[in-house]
Amino acid sequence: MEYKVFLPSEVVPDAPDINIQLTQWLCKTGDYVVQGDDIAEVTTDKAVYIVTSPVSGIIDKILVEEGNYLDPRQPICVIQMMNIDKSP
Amino acid sequence: MKNINGIHDFPQWLRFRAPSKGNGREVELLISTLKIDTVCKSALCPNRPVCWSRKIATFLLLGDTCTRNCKFCAVKKGIPLTPDPLEKEKILHALEILRLKYVVLTMVTRDDLPDGGAFHISEIVKHIRNKIPEIKIEVLVSDFGGNEESLKTILDSGPDVFSHNIETVERLCGVVRDRRCSYTTSLKVLETVNKLSPDTIIKSGLMLGLGEMEIEVLKTLRDLKNSGCKIVTIGQYLQPTKNNYPVKEFIQPDKFRFYSDWAKEKLGLAVIAGPEVRSSYKADFWYSES
Numbered sequence: 001m002e003y004k005v006f007l008p009s010e011v012v013p014d015a016p017d018i019n020i021q022l023t024q025w026l027c028k029t030g031d032y033v034v035q036g037d038d039i040a041e042v043t044t045d046k047a048v049y050i051v052t053s054p055v056s057g058i059i060d061k062i063l064v065e066e067g068n069y070l071d072p073r074q075p076i077c078v079i080q081m082m083n084i085d086k087s088p
Numbered sequence: 089m090k091n092i093n094g095i096h097d098f099p100q101w102l103r104f105r106a107p108s109k110g111n112g113r114e115v116e117l118l119i120s121t122l123k124i125d126t127v128c129k130s131a132l133c134p135n136r137p138v139c140w141s142r143k144i145a146t147f148l149l150l151g152d153t154c155t156r157n158c159k160f161c162a163v164k165k166g167i168p169l170t171p172d173p174l175e176k177e178k179i180l181h182a183l184e185i186l187r188l189k190y191v192v193l194t195m196v197t198r199d200d201l202p203d204g205g206a207f208h209i210s211e212i213v214k215h216i217r218n219k220i221p222e223i224k225i226e227v228l229v230s231d232f233g234g235n236e237e238s239l240k241t242i243l244d245s246g247p248d249v250f251s252h253n254i255e256t257v258e259r260l261c262g263v264v265r266d267r268r269c270s271y272t273t274s275l276k277v278l279e280t281v282n283k284l285s286p287d288t289i290i291k292s293g294l295m296l297g298l299g300e301m302e303i304e305v306l307k308t309l310r311d312l313k314n315s316g317c318k319i320v321t322i323g324q325y326l327q328p329t330k331n332n333y334p335v336k337e338f339i340q341p342d343k344f345r346f347y348s349d350w351a352k353e354k355l356g357l358a359v360i361a362g363p364e365v366r367s368s369y370k371a372d373f374w375y376s377e378s
Contacts, residue, residue, distance in 0.1 A: 045327070
């Protein structure tokens, strides 16, 4: 099942004229991620945030390129959900 | 200190977590439904994603509009509305839903009110205490212009922790804080509280990265200690919007550890220091530690 990942709303500043830039992807298409894994770094005027994965699965599509500004209403990537156990 | 897009080049050690899964939306819905304010949102706090995911919020009382114009602060400035008489019920309701065991109640400065809003705050503290006797309450308040009566009103309501932030070193107070604030008044507030209620835990906070020198920070810590302070938070100042005071320096984590160790060893202060630290950051933990 597809899961669209949005920026957590608490990252979005409640103020006008504030930029949010996707500064770095910490995963790439095809990567397995577990819920809670770091997936992206976004930068606002005030701080840098590490966004974690809300679900476990495979990164299916990256929707925002590094360096681009974000519309917080749009998803940043799509994860194909699956049960993944990374423990040895 | 900014990249070609005009955004800060933040140092590698300064990263805030943004959990995609947690209780953030629940907290957001709660505060918007109850129409209450939080400093987490009003001050654009970078710890908001983590705190809210754990259902922890710091409530901003007496409205969202401050009568002072501190250059470091993102809270809205202007002429505030009349205090909401239902605020105490709304805050209580939020606390019951969030099931907080420790709450920080902060406020906008209300120079427009004769008592600076002290009675309103005290009524909220008493109401919470009455309905949830086991909760620990920290008030993080303005200087009330140094008015002893207002401070007494607050203290009579019985907060566990009285907090008032000095914000910065003496030389920079006039630069980054409103002209009606002063280093001396802030210290006097803490001294007065210590005199009126020696058993109340007194806390203060300061931001680094505004252009202060080491010797000035050490002096500030000593002044806070001499004013009766027991707990001090020290964090990195971050410019909330383009219209606020610029960051002069990103302080290395080692430097925070130095100040923390120095204040513990030389002054016996409980110090919470680090780039990510804010006034109410992990307040419950530090209260129990102190």
